[in-house]
Amino acid sequence: MENKIVLELSNVDMRFGGVLALDNVSFQVHEGSLTGIIGPNGAGKTTVYNIISGVYSPTSGGVRFYGRDITALRAYQINRLGIARTFQNLRLFARSSALENVMTAAQNRCREERPAEGYFYGFVESALHLGRWGSVERKLRQTAMGLLDRVGLADRAEQAAGTLPYGMQRRLEIARALALGPKLLMLDEPAAGMNPEEVFALNDLITGIHKDFNLTTLVIEHHMDLIMRICPHIICLNFGAKIAEGTKDDIQNDPEVLAAYLGGDDAEDGEAV
Numbered sequence: 001m002e003n004k005i006v007l008e009l010s011n012v013d014m015r016f017g018g019v020l021a022l023d024n025v026s027f028q029v030h031e032g033s034l035t036g037i038i039g040p041n042g043a044g045k046t047t048v049y050n051i052i053s054g055v056y057s058p059t060s061g062g063v064r065f066y067g068r069d070i071t072a073l074r075a076y077q078i079n080r081l082g083i084a085r086t087f088q089n090l091r092l093f094a095r096s097s098a099l100e101n102v103m104t105a106a107q108n109r110c111r112e113e114r115p116a117e118g119y120f121y122g123f124v125e126s127a128l129h130l131g132r133w134g135s136v137e138r139k140l141r142q143t144a145m146g147l148l149d150r151v152g153l154a155d156r157a158e159q160a161a162g163t164l165p166y167g168m169q170r171r172l173e174i175a176r177a178l179a180l181g182p183k184l185l186m187l188d189e190p191a192a193g194m195n196p197e198e199v200f201a202l203n204d205l206i207t208g209i210h211k212d213f214n215l216t217t218l219v220i221e222h223h224m225d226l227i228m229r230i231c232p233h234i235i236c237l238n239f240g241a242k243i244a245e246g247t248k249d250d251i252q253n254d255p256e257v258l259a260a261y262l263g264g265d266d267a268e269d270g271e272a273v
């Protein structure tokens with residue numbers, strides 16, 4: 001039986017002034033899949049995430065998540081439904097420890113699952129100065145430590161996030177996204193700035209997480225080879241339009257994809273969000 005459709009974009013256009021950043025983009029993501037999104041700089045990859053995660057509403061077209069129309073929802077509402085992402089430009093709390101960064105994300109999840117209680121705990125905890133001794137905090141700490149361990153950062157838990165080597169900061173962002181307990185994980189250029197050895201370890205981490213958590217995952221990568229190694233299903237964008245979709249072999253042999261990459265400016269990135 002075909003897996004459930006987790007995410008569906010239908011004829012999405014996104015216009016920024018005179019720029020058509022997305023041009024009639026449609027695709028579906030199936031439950032439990034690991035899908036790559038590739039395309040040259042400026043192709044619209046990050047804009048796809050910004051539309052899905054509610055940073056922008058599309059100029060036209062729609063987005064469904066498990067059948068529900070989320071096109072007009074705000075970012076925090078979409079986050080609560082279980083869509084977590086990382087950012088191409090890291091968004092960590094640089095002066096907080098790695099552990100605190102993950103705990104903050106895990107805390108948001110607790111509030112979402114038990115809104116009234118979460119609020120109540122927050123209030124009582126601060127009123128009584130229970131702080132780190134409270135059982136809620138202990139549980140958060142445990143969860144966060146588990147995730148840090150999963151991404152290979154257990155021994156860096158107390159280090160300020162901003163002082164971690166770049167590759168580790170990227171993995172910390174993944175732990176933060178996982179702390180939300182998402183149903184859909186979206187990684188935006190997780191390998192950016194990593195050396196080949198780190199990229200190799202990242203491959204294992206992404207495929208491992210995808211398997212262990214049975215987590216529907218989208219990965220944007222500007223570099224085709226990484227995606228080719230880990231993603232059974234790939235979508236290729238160019239100038240805002242989907243030009244190809246299929247298996248690694250389909251993509252590798254697609255003349256439009258080859259032309260996009262050969263013709264494109266493959267320099268390192270600037271992005272809007």
Ligand SMILES: Nc1ncnc2c1ncn2[C@@H]1O[C@H](COP(=O)(O)OP(=O)(O)O)[C@@H](O)[C@H]1O
Nearest residue numbers: 016019021040041042043044045046047271272
């Ligand atoms: N907030 C924005 N305002 C204006 N233009 C934007 C904005 N976000 C993205 N764009 C433009 O949309 C196009 C696609 O950008 P982006 O989605 O970041 O590409 P990619 O992630 O594939 O490199 C680019 O031309 C970019 O300049």
Ligand SMILES: [Mg+2]
Nearest residue numbers: 045046088271
């Ligand atoms: Mg981008």
